[in-house]
Amino acid sequence: MATSGRTARPRVAVAKFASCDGCQLTILDLEEELLEIVTRFDIVEFPEATSRRSPGPYDIVFVEGSISAREHLDAIKELRKQARTLVTIGACATAGGIQAMRNWADHDAFRASVYEHPEWIESLATSTPISDHVKVDAELRGCPIDPGQLKELLTAVLVGRRPQIRDEAVCRECKRKGLVCMVVATGEACMGPVTTSGCDALCPTYGRGCFGCFGPRANANAKSWSTSLMKSGRPPDEVWRLFAGFTGYAEPFRSTITELGKVKS
Amino acid sequence: MITSPAPGQTAAARQWFLARTDLASLVDGIRATGRRLIGPTVREGAIVYDDIHSAADLPAGWRDEQSAGRYRLERRTDDRVFGYTVGPTSWKRFTFPANLPIATAHRTATFGFDQPVPEVTPMAFLGVRACELAALNVQDRVFLGGQFTDEDFRARRAAAFIVSVQCTTSSSTCFCTSMGTGPEVHGGYDILLTEIDEGFVVQAGSPEGAAIVAKLPTRKPTHAEAGAAVDNVEAVRTRIGEPMPIPGIDARLKLQLDNPRWGQIAERCVECGNCTMVCPTCFCTSVIEKSDMDGKVATTERQWDSCFDVAFAKIAGGDFRARPRDRYRQWLTHKFSTWMDQFGSMGCVGCGRCVAWCPVGIDVREELMIIAPPIAPVVRPVAVEPVAASPGNFSVARLASVRSETEDTTTLTLTDLDPAFLQGRPGQFVMVALPAFPAVPISISRFRSNGIDLTIRAVGPTSTALVNLHPGVKVGIRGPLGTFWPIEDAYGRHAVVVAGGVGLSPLHGLVDALVANRDRFESISLFYGTRTPEDQLFRDDLAAWSVSKAIDVAVTVDRAGPEWKGRVGVVTTLFDKMSWDCSKVTAFVVGPERMMQASVQGLLSKGVPSDRILISMERHMECGIGLCGHCQMAGRFVCKDGPVFRLHELGDMFNREGI
Structure with missing residues (x-):
């Protein structure tokens, strides 16, 4: 049970699509454990850390970033073929990321307003999560991912058990920490009730409402929460923006945004 | 405590x-x-x-x-x-x-x-x-x-x-x-x-x-x-003050496991679990393992968890409380009911934290009073002291007339009886006996100046013997018994009478009373459904009511021959006619139990409040006065606590099989 019986270290690759590399940096941020990690895992591909390249197959592939450009479409399929286990990391890979806001907008107009030569930009009209294209075995949420959850996942792989990653509201972490609920006490907007935990309530700890970067938890009652936010006096477009952040393209945030879009216009 | x-x-x-x-x-x-x-x-x-x-x-x-x-x-x-x-x-x-x-x-x-x-x-x-x-x-x-x-x-x-x-x-x-x-x-x-x-x-x-x-x-x-x-x-x-009448709520909640309100709360509840976290008594926890990367040294940490968690009741094969309503019900019934069974006290101390710190503002006090409102005391005013109030004792009345209603249903008019019977109220019943025949409960279908009508379907030995009697013979009666229709409840409201088959019998006297007090009600309607046109009771009265301006009568049949020009369909199809604000409806419902269940569902979905739905239950009765035990239902004797009940008194026992 201690290990899966393999004598060789698992071959690990880190790959990226449309993303900011912040999740890859989180891997490097595991400073205490890095030495232990490279002893136990054979990290053969890691663009943020090394320019060394090594072809598959891989035991584990960590995928950062969303599918946002034409060449991504084939690349992710090829990567899947090379991966025994494929783990998506971060809001871009798991939900389409903040760049998925264009999924509700006019792609050409977006391109034209941002780039001087929009014709050079070969992006797709949508930014979509990896799971829309290939089978995903596990995911780590967040923008960026949480180092503790990453360590837990790696440990679970080595020990041979299921990672203990909870699917509960961010509120739960706030309450365990003894933070005062700002929704109730000050009227601050917060996505905590519908967002899955894992960040140790990072933003509320610093007096900010949750941005929802870990994405919707299972069965998130986004409809009631958006209604409640509007009931407390927020106009629909403000609520739209709350949901349409880092993980807006993940259901049920996605339908809530679409619904709010209707209210807005 | x-x-x-x-x-x-x-x-x-x-x-x-x-x-x-x-x-x-x-x-x-x-x-x-x-x-x-x-x-x-x-x-x-x-x-x-x-x-x-x-x-x-x-x-x-x-x-x-x-x-x-x-x-x-x-x-x-x-x-x-x-x-x-x-x-x-x-x-x-x-x-x-x-x-x-x-x-x-x-x-x-x-x-x-x-x-x-x-x-x-x-x-x-x-x-x-x-x-x-x-x-x-x-x-x-x-x-x-x-x-x-x-x-x-x-x-x-x-x-x-x-x-x-x-x-x-x-x-x-x-x-x-x-x-x-x-x-x-x-x-x-x-x-x-x-x-x-x-x-x-x-x-x-x-x-x-x-x-x-x-x-x-x-x-x-x-x-x-x-x-x-x-x-x-x-x-x-x-x-x-006393914001919430609490005595008996633990028992009442147990009768409300199927209350539709659970689903309505679940639409608002975001399942953040904050109520359980701020609750000073909630004690659910989960453990997580933290280990080194080899799994050789591990720490087990206990953390506050919540029964609102999606995975809280999950096992490898599935989730025992898969729906949000199940989880909300688990929490609230534990706090106010099953906690008592486990620990001898309520799990709630009334601090109000779960109310204040619910981000969508669900107030447990409001919900509890909707789901399990206090029940009116069982002891109610009686219309009149019943005559011959012991199982073997009967007062004697004379059969004045016999009138056939349908193939198997007959109305008997009794006269020369104790004046107490004339002072009975619509909805009450009498126990009727003949020598050598067991007594049977029969509702009073009409009060006359010098007698009462009993409308009887010949289904058993006593009822068959009764409908075959000739005018002039004597019968034994005891009563009037049981609860009656609280017509004052419908004052200023829309009175809706829903009858199925012979269920019109205990409602006939009510319709008479409503019509006699027409000005006190916003409107009066009768929805009457039978299997066939031939199964309709009181056809002369129905015709008379239909032409009067006091009451709107709508009838329907399940099936009919080509000569039937009226409506075909179950009685609930007539509910379309309730075009008014149904929170202002008081409904009186009697019929076969399945028909009553469908009617109640229809009325509730139209927005008729559950405490404004009155139903008359039928159960086996031998004594009619709460001594023989036959008619027990959900902690009530149908004979003396009923037969007329407010729907919410019965909770979801009304819809349950085998009660």
Whole structure:
């Protein structure tokens, strides 16, 4: 049970699509454990850390970033073929990321307003999560991912058990920490009730409402929460923006945004 | 719940007065004993419980304004220190930590599991309210009351010195008075404070408390000060009133497992679990394992968890409480019903935290009163004392006429009877007997000036014998029995009578009474469904009602030959005709039980309130007066507590098979 019986270290690759590399940096941020990690895992591909390249197959592939450009479409399929286990990391890979806001907008107009030569930009009209294209075995949420959850996942792989990653509201972490609920006490907007935990309530700890970067938890009652936010006096477009952040393209945030879009216009 | 008196309760009779400016002497005095002092302090826009280093940390001059889903701190116009109610923290944070290592395990050179010995710093809790003392007692029962105990809790509880404060202020979210937990403190403290304008009336509840009080710069309170302390707490009791009638709610909730309201709450509930986190008694936890990367050394940590968690009741094969409504129901029924079965008290102490800290503002008090409202007492006024009120005793009446209604149903008119029968009310019934035939219950279908009508379907020996009688013979009757239609309930409202088949019989007298009082109702309607046109009762009366302007009559049949020009379909299809605001409907429903179930569902979905739906139940009866036991249903005797019930009295027993 201690290990899966393999004598060789698992071959690990880190790959990226449309993303900011912040999740890859989180891997490097595991400073205490890095030495232990490279002893136990054979990290053969890691663009943020090394320019060394090594072809598959891989035991584990960590995928950062969303599918946002034409060449991504084939690349992710090829990567899947090379991966025994494929783990998506971060809001871009798991939900389409903040760049998925264009999924509700006019792609050409977006391109034209941002780039001087929009014709050079070969992006797709949508930014979509990896799971829309290939089978995903596990995911780590967040923008960026949480180092503790990453360590837990790696440990679970080595020990041979299921990672203990909870699917509960961010509120739960706030309450365990003894933070005062700002929704109730000050009227601050917060996505905590519908967002899955894992960040140790990072933003509320610093007096900010949750941005929802870990994405919707299972069965998130986004409809009631958006209604409640509007009931407390927020106009629909403000609520739209709350949901349409880092993980807006993940259901049920996605339908809530679409619904709010209707209210807005 | 009454807390057990603390040792040294006799000393509690002694009171001292401590000036507000001298409160620091109490804070310093407790800290001087080496205890970690925890008390109220302002942080992040709320009054939370945290470490108190000096009296300056206390929330002097602050008050809290609370309602469902809302909490705001505001300045008081005075400098009272305990002029707030309860905030988001409860003492369970200190008696039952949110994160607690409960074991370490290793398989290095050796293999084993080690449990840490609880090492607890002596603590002092300052500002424990009556509801919070009650919550500590609930925790005592949960963690220490059974065969297996939580030794960490025991150590923390024993390490806590308690300075209690009687409430002299309240929030709209408070309902300790309903739960019987406050606002007065009855024992369970080391020191008790009651804040008045000038300072505090102080009592000691234990030798350790008395020792600390003895060192304070106190004096004897004046008569006025002692009186003010009592009056201030009494005023809080008056202000809170009794927001929720609680007696019997545990039993009533058990009858409401299928109430549609659970689904409606689930549409609002975001399942954040905040209610369970802020609750001072919720005790559910999960454990997580933290290990080194080899899995050789691991720590097991216990964390507060919540029954609202999607995975809380999950096993490999699936989830036992898969729907949000299941999880909400689990929580609320545990707090107010099944907790009683497990621990002998309610799981709720009425602190109101779950109301204030619910981000979508769900108020458990409102929900409980909708789901399991208080039931009207079973003993009701009787229309008239029944005649011959013992099983073997019958009064004699004469059969005046026999009229065939349908192929198998006949109406008998009885005269020459005891005047009590004429004073009966629509909805009541009589027990009818013939020598050598067992008595049967028959509802009174009509009251005449000198007699009553009984409409009887020939299905058994007695009913067959009765319908074959000839005018002039005598029969034995007992009654009038049972509850009756409360027609005054429909005054100023739309009276809707829904009848199926022979169910029109107990409603006929009601329709007569409604029509006779036409001006008292917004409208009167009769919806009558039968299997075929030939099964209609009282066809002459139906025709007469149809042409009158007093009542709208709509009939339908399940099936009919080509000569039938009327409506075909079940009776609920007639509900389309209710074009008015259905919250203003009082409905009277009788028919076969399946038809009543469908009708009730239809009425509820139209928005007719469940306490405005009246139904008449039929059960086997032998005595008619609650002695034979045949007609028991959901804790009621249909004969004497019914046959007319308000729907909500029966809860979901009405829709259940096998009751």
